[in-house]
Amino acid sequence: MPPLLGSRHNRACPEPAAAGEGSHHNTGLEPGESEIPVTVSWTSELRQAFAALRAGAPARVSFAARDDRVGDVGREFNRLADALARCGPGGLTREQAHSLRNRLAGVLAVLHVLRVTGEVTTEEEETLAHALADAKELDAQLRAG
């Protein structure tokens, strides 16, 4: 399992994001972070973003701008990524871990609903399964602090 917090927090802990997604506009990307091609589906984007978080890299998703349940997933994911980025090096406090896992719980809760309500295509479903696996790994890392 890659060291989530050690590598990511070699850089300075970012300031808390402004309310909502306003500071990231439609792309939801921080300046200087890698651009994700617009043709990539939201599930692929989410999968890559989870993989990045797991590896301790910063990540944001652009579909946070959507005005639907997929957008809910994106916004909650970006809040999670922001919160992770704000955490200092040297491991998480119990309170931080609790707060981060609650955010992750929100992301995964909406994903579960999207899957059962048939709002995910078969192709997206496959990618989503990988994203969920990454999310579980991320949760295990958060639990370990």
Place this chain on the structure above:
Amino acid sequence: MPKPKILVVDDEKLVRESLQEYFEHQGYPVVSAENAAEAARLMADEQPQAVLLDVRLPDRTGIELLADWKDAGVPGAVILMTADPKLDDVKAAIKLGAYDFVSKPLDFDELSVTLHNAFEATTLRREVRTLRDEVRKRMDYHEVVGVSAAMRQLMDFVLKVARSEARTILITGESGTGKDLVGKVIHFESSRADKSFVALNCSAIPETLLETELFGHEKGAFTDAKAMKQGLFEVADQGTLLLDEISEMSPFLQAKLLRVLEDQTFRRVGGVRDLKVDVRVIAATNRDLERAMAEKHFREDLYYRLSVITLHLPPLRDHKDDVLPLAEFFLRHYSQEFRKPMDGLAEELRRVLLNYDWPGNVRELKNAIERAMILEEGRVLTPDYLPIRVIAPASGPVAAAAAAGETWRTVGDGRRIPVWDIPAGGTSLEQVERMLVEQALKQARGNQSEAARLLDISRDALRYKMKKFRLEEVR
């Protein structure tokens, strides 16, 4: 059947709304709350059968809310959810009766299975409670044991003992006096009423089986022990174990029983680990244990352990003022059970019942009334169908008639019954009845109406008896 209602309590909007949508999609009616105050209101208004309850809420903790619900006796399964599982919270939740404790992020599929199991468990619990209430209602023990002043006094003492902390109780009394019933009363009137009541007759099974029955065995403890088996002491943990005919227990098992009574610990057969249980043991016997002790058949230390609280049930002949109230009670009971409306007991029946000594005690009286109820055609129970030994006890009027050389005696409305002495080796009531039916059919040359008239029963009753005795072909 409609699906049970779920209450979702979580301050995280996405989690709350997703859970609501997910379970609504599965067909459950769902209500949700974002704080404890709202949850308490919904619990009262909506009475959900299950609650998905977040541990950390803005106004109170889920554990506090659960404690309130437990105090109020709110039914339904509560599953606690948390992103920060702490052992203390888990312990507190389980102690307060939570069904499960799940960790966030939630796996909705797993949660769905947990919820399904929770509903099944709550349904089963409710059914068990209903059945227990039913058993309690059906016992009507105040009437079954007796209503005389002496028996009421005894029952008051029984209730006092039931509500005490006594771990061992000894019930003595002749066979049929209701020792098992008093054992049940003690259980159902105690704080253990919601736990198991297990009864075992120690004379009914061989010693080796009795040991494994009581204490269980480990897998491989003996040739046939293919799997571990729990003993009745484990099954009755926190409840009551009634050991009937305790005097029939072997000295070896008496010693083992004494250890459980003293330490509340035992080992399964073939086991090496001590198991701790909390069981109230009620021992019952119709034997004189002091005598058995003097004859070295019963351990002295076990006797003194068991006899700390002793309840003696007197034989029915010593409280005859209970005979008629008991007979009336059984009449009502069987009238209901057989769906046969009855107006009461005939005067002559009352006299017969009071004239008999009832060596088989309340059980014999109960069986006699049941038999008479089955056979009686009228709405008033007469002595006609009581067992012969009750109608004609050795010192009764029939015996007196026989002694005077009479072979027939006139009863009730002028009909006559034969005066018989029952041989010392006994007779068969069924065969006597069969013989009478056969004789009546022969005498009536197969005319069923005439045969029924001879026996003073209805044609339907005659046909029933012909079928029962396979006499359809008799002409």
